[in-house]
Amino acid sequence: MASYTIQDINHVLKGELIGNTTQKIDGPEELQKAKSNHISFIGSTKYVKYWTDSKACAAIVNDNITVEAFDNRAIIKVKNADLAMAKVLELFNQSPPIFETDIHPTAVIHKTAIIGKGCKIGAHCYIGKNVELGDDVILYPNVCVFDETTIGNHTTVWSGTVIRERCIIGSHCIFHVNVSIGADGFGYRPSDDGRGLVKIPQIGNVIIGHSVEIGANSCVDRAKFSSTIIGDGCKIDNLVQIAHNSVMGRYCIMAGHSGLAGSVTLGDGVIIGGSASIKDHTTIHSGATVGAGSGVMNDVKAGETVLGYPAQDARDMLKQWVMMRKLAKQ
Structure with missing residues (x-):
């Protein structure tokens, strides 16, 4: 693993270096767990108390927080420690798994599929009829891409992911392990005789924009007709459900265990907290935030923050x- 001086790191962050350390830095770590070869982060005043006793040789600190540098222990003041942390993590990020061959001999690729330049296809992948992969697409082992699906340039799909037929995937996307794209939407109605359920065919598809990231074990269901749409730049956590015919605008965030019922519409920049659930045919307008664990039953105005159940x-x-709380104490 690479190591850096405090000057090397500050050259990347372009912060204010206070004090100095001669210790080579081998990686980032939490304040309480850090050793003398680690750099840490202080983005909130509640963590300042751990700095004095920490063994970390350096810390990256929000510039509105007062922290003292010690002997051979430096601090770097920055505007946003969280964003600075992302840059430091990138410095120490290790290379992904290596492909010994670009296309593994056990991969099954239909003769009509079009494979772009620089693609890497792992063991036991399946690529169906008329699939199109752009340039530099990476499919890790055991990925299935079914008929007539297109995937844009530089998209990475991790093991176990299944992309069903006729889906359209943009460029620079990342799908983590066991993602499901384009499974049937959940559509059933009571039969005329009242003695069973009738499955409603789901004949639409999924359209995913550019630079979308979807976490492990999340599901984006195909539309009943037309398309389920995920806009450019959306970031979706693990174990998230997006139901048929939902439409997400650009740069939305959905945290783990949250879910959209059928035909939900999100504007641009909407944030959905963990375990929040959104009722079908609801619209959450641009810039709105739904707090964790909330249940949204009605439309949410642009820029509004809602909490609770019902939200x-x-x-x-x-x-x-x-x-x-006051009543409970009486």
């Missing part, structure tokens, strides 16, 4: 919680 304006919900 309400965050300020109103917080007032209710305060009143309930």
Whole structure:
């Protein structure tokens, strides 16, 4: 693994270096776990108390937080320690798994498939009829891409992922392990005789924009007709459900265990907290935030933050919680 001086790291961060350390830095670590060869991060005042006793030789600190440098222990002041941390992690990021052959001999590739330049296809992958892979696409072992699907340049698909037929995937996307793209939407209706359920055919597809990242074991279902759409730059956590005919705008975030029911519409820059659930045919307008664990039953205005179950304006919900605590103490 690479190692860097504090000057090397500050050259990347372009922060304010206070103090100095001669210790070579071999990686980042939490303040409480760090050793003398580690750099750490302080993005909140609640972590300042750990700095004095930490063994870390350096820390990256928000410039609005007061932290003292010690002998042979430096600090780098930056505007945003979280964003600076991302740059430091990139410095120490190790190379992904190596392909010994670009296309493994056990991969099954239909004769009509079009494979772009520089693609890497791992063991036991399946690529169906009329599939098109752009340049530099990476499919790790045991990925299935079914008929007439297209995948854009520089997209990476990790093992166990299944992309069903007729889906359209953009460039520079990342799908982590066991992602499901284009499975049937959940559509059933009671039969006329009331003695069973009728499955509603799901004949649409999934369209995913550029630079989308989808976490492990998440599902994006195909539309009943037309398309389920994920806009450019969206980031989706592990174990997220996106149901048929939902439409996400650009640069939305969905945290783990959250879910969209059928035909939900998100504007641009919407944030959905962990374990939040959104009712079908609901619209959450651009810039809105849904708090963790909330249940959205009605449309949410642009820029609004909602909390609770059922979700309400965050300020109103917080007032209710305060009143309930006061009543409980009476």
